Amino acid sequence: MSEIKRRTFLKGSMAGGLLAVAAGAGLLRPTQVMAAQWPDSAFNARSVDVAINSLYGSSNIIDSKAIKIRAPLQAENGAKVPIQVLTDMPVDSISVFIKENVMPLAGRANLKNASGFFSTRIKMAKSSDVIAVVKSNGKLHSAKLAIKVTVGGCGG
Amino acid sequence: MARKTKIRTRMQGGKVEVLILVTHPMETGLRSDKKTKQKIPAHFIQTVDVALNGKSMASAELGIGISTNPLLGFRLNSAKNGDKLQVKWKDNQGETGVIDSKVDL
Numbered sequence: 001m002s003e004i005k006r007r008t009f010l011k012g013s014m015a016g017g018l019l020a021v022a023a024g025a026g027l028l029r030p031t032q033v034m035a036a037q038w039p040d041s042a043f044n045a046r047s048v049d050v051a052i053n054s055l056y057g058s059s060n061i062i063d064s065k066a067i068k069i070r071a072p073l074q075a076e077n078g079a080k081v082p083i084q085v086l087t088d089m090p091v092d093s094i095s096v097f098i099k100e101n102v103m104p105l106a107g108r109a110n111l112k113n114a115s116g117f118f119s120t121r122i123k124m125a126k127s128s129d130v131i132a133v134v135k136s137n138g139k140l141h142s143a144k145l146a147i148k149v150t151v152g153g154c155g156g
Numbered sequence: 157m158a159r160k161t162k163i164r165t166r167m168q169g170g171k172v173e174v175l176i177l178v179t180h181p182m183e184t185g186l187r188s189d190k191k192t193k194q195k196i197p198a199h200f201i202q203t204v205d206v207a208l209n210g211k212s213m214a215s216a217e218l219g220i221g222i223s224t225n226p227l228l229g230f231r232l233n234s235a236k237n238g239d240k241l242q243v244k245w246k247d248n249q250g251e252t253g254v255i256d257s258k259v260d261l
Contacts, residue, residue, distance in 0.1 A: 038202045043219040080223045106221030114214040115171045119229030
């Protein structure tokens with residue numbers, strides 16, 4: 001992504017507060033949702049708690065040391081922050097939330113037949129806690145990591 | 157527009173890691189065009205499915221918090237060289253992609 005586009009994205013994200021009202025009224029909801037299983041209310045949720053509740057139907061979460069989040073503590077480019085979530089627990093799914101984003105839920109990986117690992121690159125509007133939620137044997141576990149995003153800095 | 161998809165496999169942490177890279181704008185729907193002040197419509201991948209020898213092993217639901225040209229990594233418990241991999245994705249505008257590949261460790 002070019003530098004200019006990234007700026008626009010960041011600005012757009014900051015203007016998100018105003019958009020919240022419109023989206024709440026359903027104006028911004030992606031209208032052509034094709035996949036029946038795509039949990040649109042969870043992705044459109046404006047806070048981590050609401051998103052988790054909508055995605056899993058529960059907000060009873062245990063903090064867990066058995067989940068590792070690997071990511072740079074300081075990201076130079078908020079449009080592309082690499083992140084890995086690892087756990088040795090038997091996993092149903094792993095989901096990733098970025099607390100300060102307008103829509104915190106970044107994605108969920110369903111891993112019943114796979115290993116407890118999910119990696120991707122996320123967009124971050126600004127420095128934020130990143131929260132990983134792991135569903136294991138019907139219970140929710142979570143871990144979080146604060147990632148700093150440098151905007152226009154020298155990468156410290 | 158044709159999308160490029162790259163699939164790579166490697167051994168990592170004792171598992172078979174599958175890395176998937178799709179060239180896709182992952183437009184959030186929150187940005188506006190600077191000149192025209194028009195909203196740029198959302199356009200992003202919503203679902204991805206990874207199948208090994210025809211059996212679904214992992215899938216993901218993605219939102220606008222995933223970066224442009226998304227890179228996704230999954231780890232399979234077991235797979236051997238030459239096993240068939242198929243990755244399917246679908247975005248919010250109904251565009252789909254199906255990519256066949258093989259496990260190559």
